Amino acid sequence: MNNPDIVIIGAGISGAVLAERYANAGKRVTVLERRDHIAGNCYDYIDANGILVSKYGAHLFHTNYEDVWAYVNQFADWYPWEHRVLAKVDDKLVPIPVNITTVNELYGLSLKTEKDMQRWLDANRHDIPEAKNGRDAVLHKVGNDLYEKMFRHYTKKQWDKYPEELDASVLNRIPVRTNFDDRYFSDRYQALPKGGYTRLFAAILDHPNITVRLSTDYFDVRDQLRGYEKLFYTGPIDRFFEFKHSLTDKLEYRSINFVSETVAQEYFQNNSVINYPGKEVDYTRIVEYRHFGKQEGPQVTTIVKEYTTDEGDPYYPVPNARNQAIYERYRAEAEALEDVYFVGRLANYKYFNMDQAFHNALELFEQLEGQSAVQVPVTATAEQVAAEQVAAE
Numbered sequence: 001m002n003n004p005d006i007v008i009i010g011a012g013i014s015g016a017v018l019a020e021r022y023a024n025a026g027k028r029v030t031v032l033e034r035r036d037h038i039a040g041n042c043y044d045y046i047d048a049n050g051i052l053v054s055k056y057g058a059h060l061f062h063t064n065y066e067d068v069w070a071y072v073n074q075f076a077d078w079y080p081w082e083h084r085v086l087a088k089v090d091d092k093l094v095p096i097p098v099n100i101t102t103v104n105e106l107y108g109l110s111l112k113t114e115k116d117m118q119r120w121l122d123a124n125r126h127d128i129p130e131a132k133n134g135r136d137a138v139l140h141k142v143g144n145d146l147y148e149k150m151f152r153h154y155t156k157k158q159w160d161k162y163p164e165e166l167d168a169s170v171l172n173r174i175p176v177r178t179n180f181d182d183r184y185f186s187d188r189y190q191a192l193p194k195g196g197y198t199r200l201f202a203a204i205l206d207h208p209n210i211t212v213r214l215s216t217d218y219f220d221v222r223d224q225l226r227g228y229e230k231l232f233y234t235g236p237i238d239r240f241f242e243f244k245h246s247l248t249d250k251l252e253y254r255s256i257n258f259v260s261e262t263v264a265q266e267y268f269q270n271n272s273v274i275n276y277p278g279k280e281v282d283y284t285r286i287v288e289y290r291h292f293g294k295q296e297g298p299q300v301t302t303i304v305k306e307y308t309t310d311e312g313d314p315y316y317p318v319p320n321a322r323n324q325a326i327y328e329r330y331r332a333e334a335e336a337l338e339d340v341y342f343v344g345r346l347a348n349y350k351y352f353n354m355d356q357a358f359h360n361a362l363e364l365f366e367q368l369e370g371q372s373a374v375q376v377p378v379t380a381t382a383e384q385v386a387a388e389q390v391a392a393e
């Protein structure tokens with residue numbers, strides 16, 4: 001192995017950003033990627049039906065970080081995409097996050113104003129200002145009936161834990177709206193990269209100073225690596241330390257089994273993502289990829305059912321006190337290492353969104369090297385932030 005200045009383990013968001021930053025600073029960078037492709041879990045490709053699909057689940061980019069937005073705009077053109085999700089509840093399709101429409105549809109009401117909705121929520125929710133866990137968080141926001149219908153079983157399917165066994169932060173990802181806003185996210189910038197994420201990552205990694213070695217497991221080649229200045233590890237932290245603190249207490253991860261089907265019709269469902277929060281099916285959601293970017297083409301469509309499991313590639317750390325305590329033992333070891341840095345969702349054992357992963361990697365580079373990543377003052381576009389939200393509605 002030629003002697004790089006910087007070694008990066010993993011070609012996902014954190015690895016790609018650090019590779020690009022160091023390459024631009026004149027360093028020779030080697031990225032080692034265990035899989036046979038770049039882009040980590042953002043990896044997408046054109047499938048046999050001619051549809052751009054994501055191998056590891058839909059990735060919806062949204063951010064309020066100006067620096068992240070400016071950074072990603074250097075490597076792709078982005079088109080506005082406001083994600084919306086419907087949930088199948090009581091045989092109806094209703095918006096999630098809960099908004100006025102959700103309540104009207106499920107309870108046969110005709111609430112119209114924010115005040116109406118606030119009154120409905122006040123009559124139903126429980127007052128638990130200091131939520132100790134995910135159950136408290138949802139009860140505090142919407143009360144028991146919506147908790148049962150939309151959150152309890154979905155969470156059990158997703159995590160194999162009930163909300164009371166998880167940190168409040170997991171369920172607090174989903175807001176409650178007192179208006180008709182049915183967007184999944186509220187961030188200023190919501191967009192997808194034209195041509196897909198794999199192309200975006202290829203552009204980030206396209207630099208003469210960067211060598212990417214695919215299908216190369218760091219743990220198989222670590223003895224051949226020497227003389228580097230810094231190593232950035234983006235894989236699961238427990239694996240780095242050969243699971244030494246996990247003999248009795250295993251750090252938990254959730255994985256997803258993606259079951260793809262071709263359906264011989266133009267559209268299978270009327271939205272990109274439909275959640276199934278009930279017990280009647282085992283999957284959590286069905287994603288129909290042709291909706292993203294309104295992909296036109298043949299009269300067949302690809303749908304993917306998501307079943308979460310505890311076997312397989314680790315995708316989600318499982319945020320609760322027990323896992324945090326185990327993680328802290330690994331983190332203490334990680335901090336004692338010189339010139340080795342742990343970055344990203346798996347190495348920090350934290351449920352980051354995509355933009356947080358970009359932000360953290362950019363920030364780490366700045367901290368270590370004192371150089372700002374973003375010289376390009378993009379700000380706006382993604383069609384000028386969807387024409388400034390259609391002139392603020």
Ligand code: UDP
Nearest residue numbers: 096150151154155158170171173174275277
């Ligand atoms: N959740 C739920 N019902 C839903 C959607 C989400 O109970 O219809 C809960 C569930 O516990 C989930 C969490 O909210 O893990 C966060 O949802 P998000 O959509 O952010 O999860 P991700 O897209 O990252 O899987």
